Amino acid sequence: FGRDTIRRFSKNCSEMKRMTAHDFEDLLQCAFLVFEGLLPEPHNLSVLELLYTLCHWHGFVKLHMHTDETLRVMDNLTQLIGNVVHVFQAKMCEAFATKELRHEAQSCQCHEILSRSSTAPGRAPSKSAVVTRRSKTFNLCTYKLHALGDYTTTIKMFGTSDSYSTQSVSLMVCIYTL
Known part of the structure; x- marks a missing residue:
C-alpha cells in the first residue's frame, strides 16, 4: 500500500486505541459502506x-x-x-x-477498588466480579x-x-x- 491508500485497520477499531489521524481518516472513508x-x-x-x-x-x-x-x-x-x-x-x-464497553467498565471498577483498598495496594480485583456498565451518551460539548x-x-x-x-x-x- 502507498501513502495515499487506506491502510489495514487494527483488530478492533471500536476500542479506538493507538490511532493516529490517518487511521481516523481511513475509518471515515470506509464507514459509509459499512454503515x-x-x-x-x-x-x-x-x-x-x-x-x-x-x-x-x-x-x-x-x-x-x-x-x-x-x-x-x-x-x-x-x-x-x-x-x-x-x-x-x-x-x-x-x-x-x-453503555460503556466492557473493558472500560472493568478498568473503572479496578481503579475504584484500588483507590478504596488500603490493605492490598497494587493487587487488581478479579475479572469474574460483576461489572456494572454505565450508560454513555453522545457529548456535543x-x-x-x-x-x-x-x-x-x-x-x-x-x-x-x-x-x-x-x-x-x-x-x-x-x-x-x-
Missing part, C-alpha cells in the same frame, strides 16, 4: 447523512489550495455539520441505549466539535493545514526551558 443498511430507517438515513456530510467537509479541509468559493462552501458545510450533529444527538441518541468552526478562519490566516506545523513551537519550548 449503509445497518440500522432500520429512519436511523439509517440519519447516520448516512452525518457520514456523508463529514466526508464532504473532510474533502474540503484536505484541499492543498483554497479559493474564496471553496472557503465559502466549507463554511456552509461546517454549519451543516453543526445542524446534522444536533439532529443526530436529538433523534439517534434517544432511540438507542448505549467537546473541543473537537467546537474547533470545527475555526477551520475556515485558520485557513484564511495561516494557509492550508499541510503548510504549517506545531513542531517548531514545541521545539522552541524545549530549547527555552533548558
